[in-house]
Amino acid sequence: MPDRDTVSYNTMIQGCVRNRNLSAARQLFDEMPHRDTVSWNTLISAYAECGRVELARQTFDATPNKNSISWNGLLAAYVQNGRLDDARKLFDSNPHWEAVSWNAMIAGYVRRKRLVDAQLLFDRMPRRDIISWNTMISGYAQNGDIAEARQLFEISPNKDVFTWTAMVSGYAQNGMMEEARRVFNEMPDRNSVSWNAMIGAYMQCGNVGEARQLFEAMRCRNISSWNTMVTGYAQAGMIEDARRVFDEMPQRDSVSWAAMIAGYSQSGFSEEALRLFLEMGRNGERVNRSSFTCALSTCGDNAMLECGKQLHGRLVKAGYGLGCFVGNALIAMYFKCGSIDEASMAFKEMKEKDVVSWNTMIAGYARHGFGNEALQVFDQMRTKGIKPDDVTMVGVLSACGHTGLVDKGIAYFNSMHKEFGVSPKAEHYTCMIDLLGRAGRLAEAQALIRDMPMEPDATMWGALLGASRIHKNSKLGEKAAEKIFEMEPENSGMYVLLSNMYASSKKWTDVGKLRKIMQERGVKKVPGFSWIEVKNVVHSFSVGDLVHPEKEKIYAFLEELDMKMKTAGYLSATEMILHDVEEEEKEHLLKYHSEKLAVAFGILNVPPGRPLRVIKNLRVCQDCHNAIKYISAIEDRLIILRDSNRFHHFNGGSCSCGDYW
DNA sequence: TTAGGGTTAG
Structure with missing residues (x-):
């Protein structure tokens, strides 16, 4: 017979955990006269959810009569907090795992893109259930290996709505819209998740019409469906439609608000973004991390340092101090507001850093002309075993370019594929054209444009034009400008650049001609303005x-x-x-x-x-x-x-x- | 323990 007193204590502890009040839970646990395994397990999973892995481990070690739930609780603590190798050690130390635990371990690998480890474990599994199959299928699908996903899908012994939906979104995420739609049509059962996946996919590939049609035909709409529409419209630049859907939706959750705030923020409607952010709090909606992140990004775009600092304070109070997204947004905000010290403080304070955190630091230093600092961060990153990605390399190359470290930049560019497994893309070539051009090595920059494995775009010619201006090579500048005007006839910045180049060589007739061309083409020079924030007021x-x-x-x-x-x-x-x-x-x-x-x-x-x-x-x-x-x-x-x-x-x-x- | 909606770097 379970002790009635113990049962009610357990219930109370679980209540505290639901309210994320760990210390109250711990207090109750400590004062209990008799603890059963449920009490211990509750505490383990509470620690796991709050990221207190070590405490979960200690509690597990102290648990007198461990059952399978205790073991799974600790395993989940490791997996959910990204400590896969500790999880694996635990997993290997106990031969009596159930399918749930195998699945948890596999899902952990999949989430961290360790598909090989996931597959090895999957192959060794004594009794796979449908969740094991689904985890592997979606793992391959989401990591771009749609062929492997398809193969597993074909041979899987059972398929449920998860299996089918994983294939739909897998095809969609890999840009194979026709296959996605075909699978969607073939599915025996569809739930709202399947519909939302299909609608979101149409939105993401810019097919707003098809998305709307599906949305209107859908009978099982939920909040997510509406949110998908808000996001889709906003990302298509149809901010008014986004707002209309946002206003029309029968219920909103924090994601809806975040989606609308992000929409305003990314479309440059900064005031609306910040206003909606404040309204969200007033409406009693718990302001979530993504809304904070968007609001911070808006402050950064407009260099509103004071406003950004206030948000920083508010988010610490709200308990959002940790976490990658918020932390990364903070770093970026401080950099964009010109406060390098606060940016690097925010970086240091982050407990867990992801590749974006490092990239933000590198790019931030680079944009400020602190190339050596950027490269130091890059070295630290490698020391810590973080794998650089293509964005990292853009930061590194532009750090070299902005600091005049030409040879270093060339060396990184030449070795990036071999050393870091990042093959040069258009952005990297743009960096190199810029780097060589700035250094006055215009012939090499031209040769690079000529021999690249892709068609040069307007940004690349723009880099060459900028370099021609600095080094007063108007012939090359004209050639670059011609290409740019073909591709982007209304890019007024480039006309100004070219005009300045003529002016610095005192070619006044050419300046005049260019001005006439601008008039004829209706290109307007964007008026320049500058602003400064003093005592919370912006003066422009x-x-x-x-x-x-x-x-x-x-x-x-x-x-x-x-x-x-x-x-x-x-x-x-x-x-x-x-x-x-x-x-x-x-x-x-x-x-x-x-x-x-x-x-x-x-x-x-x-x-x-x-x-x-x-x-x-x-x-x-x-x-x-x-x-x-x-x-x-x-x-x-x-x-x-x-x-x-x-x-x-x-x-x-x-x-x-x-x-x- | 598996599928959908929001956020960060360029």
């Missing part, structure tokens, strides 16, 4: 700004600064301006570029000793870049400027970009 400036309330103070200060700069040896680079006007007027226009206005405003309003963080929507102009170097020395300020391409840290008269951008 355009060239020759006459709107800002403190404009007189700013202009007077700039005049003063100009004198000091000239004394220190500054020459205004009148050659870089777009228009062919009188020298004096050119100088006048340059003096009041938006980035200079924002810097001047910052010096006047940010307490001495604190860095200035200025953002510009376009690339920084050469004259401003030169001037801000002088200003950083004269005013003894760290000035961090984010332009559309990268970061510049101006300090003591020089810039972290080493004058290449």
Whole structure:
């Protein structure tokens, strides 16, 4: 007979665990007069769920009468927390496992993409059940081995709705939409998951119409179905349709909110994204990790450092301090706001780091021109045994490019396939064209474009055009520009780049011609503006700004600064301006570029000793870049400027970009 | 212990 007292204690402990109140659970457990195996097992699985693997192990070791549930609990603790090798040790230490445990171990391998280990275990299994088969089938399907999945599917002794749905989404995820649809049509039974998988697949391949038709024909719609539609519309750029579905849906959960926030955030509707984030909390919905992640990403995109810090505080309070997605979003936010120190703090504080965490650090340092730091992180990553992926290599190559480590970059590029198993893709070739071009090795950059195993795209020609501008090779620049205009006739940034190149060679007739072409084609130069956040208020400036309330103070200060700069040896680079006007007027226009206005405003309003963080929507102009170097020395300020391409840290008269951008 | 919806790096 079970002790009635013990049973009610167990029930209470389970209640605490459901509310994730571990300490209350532990207290009850400690004060129990008699514990049975259920009590011990409850505690083991509670620790497992909260990621406290060591405590789970200790509890397991102390459990007097272990049953199969105790063993499975500890196994799950290891598997769920990614400690597969510990799980395997435990698994091998006990010959009496049930199918559930075999399946758990196999699923763990599958989740970590260790298909070989999964298959070996599957082959050794004495009695496979349908879940074992399904785990293997979906494992292969989701890892791109659709042929193997299909083969297992054919020979599997039983098939249920899981099996069929795994095949549908497997085909869909591998871009085989016709097969996916065929399997979907053939399925003997479909549930809402099967429908949602098919709808989501259509959405992901851009077939919004087919997705909508299925959604409308579907009778077993659940929240996920609606969420799929919200996400699909948002990702197709149909943000209004997404909002309509979001408003129409009969019930929302935290995923619905997160999907809508992400939609706004990714479509550039930052205000709406942040507003919805706040509304989510007010509506009593528990703000989940993904909403935090999206909101952080919005702050990063707009360089709203203060807002980002507030979110950081809120998410720590909400208990979301750990975890890869949130942590990675924090790192990225701090980098994008120009705060390298806080980015690396956030990185250090993460208990578990995934490949994205490392990639974010490498790319972050690279964008700031801290190439050596980026490469140090890359070395640490390899020391820790984390396998670099294609994004890692983009970061590494651009770190080399932005720091002038040309030979190192070439060496990484040549060995990346052999050493890291990452074969060069278009992005890597773009990095290399940029790297060679910046270094003035234009012929090699051209040769690379010619001999690549893929067609060059506009970004690659853009890298070559940028390099031609820096090294004043207008012939090559023209060739690159021609290609770009063929592919992207409305890319105004490239017209400006080309025009600047003509201007710096004083080819004013060509500048004029180009301006005429731009007019004819209706290409508008995007107006440049810069902004700076002071005391939680964003101040933005355009060239020759006459709107800002403190404009007189700013202009007077700039005049003063100009004198000091000239004394220190500054020459205004009148050659870089777009228009062919009188020298004096050119100088006048340059003096009041938006980035200079924002810097001047910052010096006047940010307490001495604190860095200035200025953002510009376009690339920084050469004259401003030169001037801000002088200003950083004269005013003894760290000035961090984010332009559309990268970061510049101006300090003591020089810039972290080493004058290449 | 298996299938679907949200989030991070470029």
